[in-house]
Amino acid sequence: MLSQARDPAAAPRTPLIWALQAEKAGDNAQVDTLLEALGLPVTVKRLCMGRRWQRGKPRIRANLGHLDRAASDALEPPWPDLIVLSGRRLMNVALWVREQSLGHTRLVLVGRPHGHYAAFDLIVAAPQFRLPARANVINLDLPLIEPPRVAISEAAQLWRNEFAALVRPVTAVLVGGPTQPFRFDAQVAQALIDRTLAATAGAGTLYVSTSRRTPAAVTRALARSLPPDARLFRWAAGSADNPYLALLALADRFVVTGDSASMLVEVARLGRPLAVFELPVGRGPRQRLARLRALFGHLRWRGHGARPQRDITELHRALYRMGLAVPLGEPFPASSGADGAHMQLAAIRTRICSLLGLCAGEPPAAALRTDNPASESHA
Template sequence: MAPRTWVILSDKRGDNGQVDTIVDALPWPVEHKYVHMLPAYVLGKPRYRPSLDHLDLSQSDPIEGPWPDLILTVGRRPSMVALWVRKQSGERTKIVLIGKPSGYMLDFSLVVASAENQMPPMHNFLPTTLPLMRVDAQDVAVEAQAWQERFAPLDKPLIAMLIGGETNPFIMNRQVADDLVATAHWIVDDLGGTPYVTTSRRTTPEVIEVLRKDLPPQAVFYQWSVDSEENPYRALLGSADGFIVTADSVSMMVEVIYLHKPLAIFPLPGGWLGSADQQRRSLAHWLFNPRQASAWDRWRHRMARGVYYLDVFKLLCATRDFRAFHRLLVEQGLAVWSGEPFRQPEARLPDDVGAVVKRIEALFP
């Protein structure tokens, strides 16, 4: 008999897409529960605990019995709802959390997180290579068709330069802006192509100003704006011959990879504080990813599990190592470094979704 399954989601489309990717692969039906936050908690973080106090119950789907056997969820706020439901069920409900937990890993029956997340190798943790994101290839194709006349006159190859922004441990300063300009000139002078440069919500004003002033005349520059009605991003996903993505933007890298397009990673500096913080992230990666090929690796695996109980302030157990993720993509043939020749990815993508479904099924022997 199939377990009664709820999917508890909020308004974050990217997060929701990861859960729905799993839902589509499950061999049994599910019931979706969409929850909406009170105004104070749309951006503000509620204290993490089993609770419905942060919800706007008048706008949310009913959260009431009969209680489910299984909940799939993602994110801090929906996972608090899942924990509350489990409490009402007499601790019977099993919870599968997608992504890094805000609380303790062992609060959940299964935690699924992609390779940039550094998590202790506990018994309930399943790492995946890539985030379980969805890319609607049909939607991308429609956008590409709509922009075809605008892209047609541009010299080929058309190279999309997707610029993110500052996020710990990375910084974006004048040197980064100058390096981006140099990369655009390389596309024009060495490849004979067109750099199509797009910024994002997080791109710093200093970088935007330098790009606007110093990009080669052959470049096309799009500055992100909340009021813009014509963002070329999805059209570029379907039309560009190659992509250069700044190191902070995991989601954009993953979308390119899922579309089997050539990807180059543009490294970003960390500044003195970010460089120091990278040591913490690198330590977490070293500690939590033993290959168990030797007695030393097996000892490190046991030590990593012990750190989970000692790391009260989550200095190691709730961090991300972007640089390790970049190296993984390059080692697996899914990306190159910016400035290297573009390469059509030949590596087969891992069946992460299949592995997740098997682990979920194993929760109900």
């Protein structure tokens, strides 16, 4: 039986807000950033997927069948006034909760709606999703990813002596992994190092840090390609000597592989000199299948103004346009200033306050969270 919606007149002055979170640290961090800017109390609901759905993608509908209910936080009344979420699998949960609340719960999605535009009261989308202009869509200049500034400062103190022994300038090379339709294999790893050495004229120290998505073959190729005085961190789960945060604090310039939105945006928001290594498009069967799916998606949504496929190169172009990065091979940009993120957050906050029926005056304010390590390389 559906639970009865709460009487708005009896609702508490402070709205009840849920943040839905699963295992993807990058998605969670974007929700955190938005809610910190909103500045209202939040209840976090941590949800675990059933075995089949840890990688699989269920059909989008109001349903909890893909959850491991025993391992997840309880979803029960009182139903929230607002849910903020990111990710396809959590969309089903949000739709189910709104159904239980008899339509009372408002939904704010960070990311792409996979065609379900009308299902959400507000959609906040990064540039790589290329969403059409709609009344309930805010297209961001950059994803809602904030670098963990407190943790970076702490790492700087711990690693300062080790970095003091390195020949300057230190060029941090932050390595992600393959993602459709791009190729990232041993040959591409060799090209990454060759082009980085050319861009730096071999000066200073290369400090390469791999991440959880870096294939072992790529890590081995990187090790073979590096000059003798370079440093290489091989990512491992739970490793206590991960230099990622220290690199964000102490490196002089950065080369980041173009697959990783989180690492690109963290470096950019810190205003550090950044070059993007754009991965080549693959030519194998999987890449051809991905291109066919993309074409089918464009044909399916033609006439709706939507381009549903994620395109990470849109993020690259946004970074270049804003002067926050250059393609690898061009001169490193100077350290940059603010990127306008706070102005966009203020606009999002105003829209959410309107959804909640808060007063039209000064909306709640709060400092952005600065201690949430969102990046894939140290999550």
